[in-house]
Amino acid sequence: MNLQLNRISFGNPADNGNVLTPQEAEALLNKWVLNDRLKLHMKQVGFLMKCWAKEKEQLSEDDQWRWELAGLLHDADWDQWPEEHCRKIIEELETRQVDPEIIRAIASHGPAHFGVQPETKMDKMLYAFDELSGLIHAYSLMRPNGYEGMDVKGVKKRVKEKAFAASVSRDEINDALNRAAISMDELINFIVKRQGNVSV
Ligand SMILES: [Fe+2]
Numbered sequence: 001m002n003l004q005l006n007r008i009s010f011g012n013p014a015d016n017g018n019v020l021t022p023q024e025a026e027a028l029l030n031k032w033v034l035n036d037r038l039k040l041h042m043k044q045v046g047f048l049m050k051c052w053a054k055e056k057e058q059l060s061e062d063d064q065w066r067w068e069l070a071g072l073l074h075d076a077d078w079d080q081w082p083e084e085h086c087r088k089i090i091e092e093l094e095t096r097q098v099d100p101e102i103i104r105a106i107a108s109h110g111p112a113h114f115g116v117q118p119e120t121k122m123d124k125m126l127y128a129f130d131e132l133s134g135l136i137h138a139y140s141l142m143r144p145n146g147y148e149g150m151d152v153k154g155v156k157k158r159v160k161e162k163a164f165a166a167s168v169s170r171d172e173i174n175d176a177l178n179r180a181a182i183s184m185d186e187l188i189n190f191i192v193k194r195q196g197n198v199s200v
């Protein structure tokens, strides 16, 4: 499956700061994402993006929502149009005249697949949260108490176990952490402490 986007510029600079409202984002998710597991993944990544923007970057509430929106929508087209993954949601957000920074972050959430390099902090954090979030959630599902009592050591063991959540590329996890200049311990700890609060 070739998902290369073959472009490096996204959205229109005149649309800077334009967002979907929470209601519009929810409606898009409900219409495009019929699979609840995928919807939960997108909400988890959205929540992590918002928490990071708030706690680590000390951004305004408007900016926190822009980060959250990038996380919330990054896989919107994956459920119904996997062979158009990323292309379709990008075009939809361009039609809706959404902030180019949000569209760019979505376009760069898998550089190996889409051929777009993460550049901004928003880009890099979306890429970094994406795969680790999924692996950690898979781990929570096999633990009797889910996220309760989960620690960094346990998650790192699962990362080392190639057969666990085998679809999650360990190379991509390491590449994303390098680009974001964050240690695996810090990111795992951040996710484990917050992700259990999200539900569909
Ligand atoms: Fe994706």
Ligand SMILES: [Fe+2]
Pocket: 041, 074, 075, 130, 131
């Ligand atoms: Fe994802």
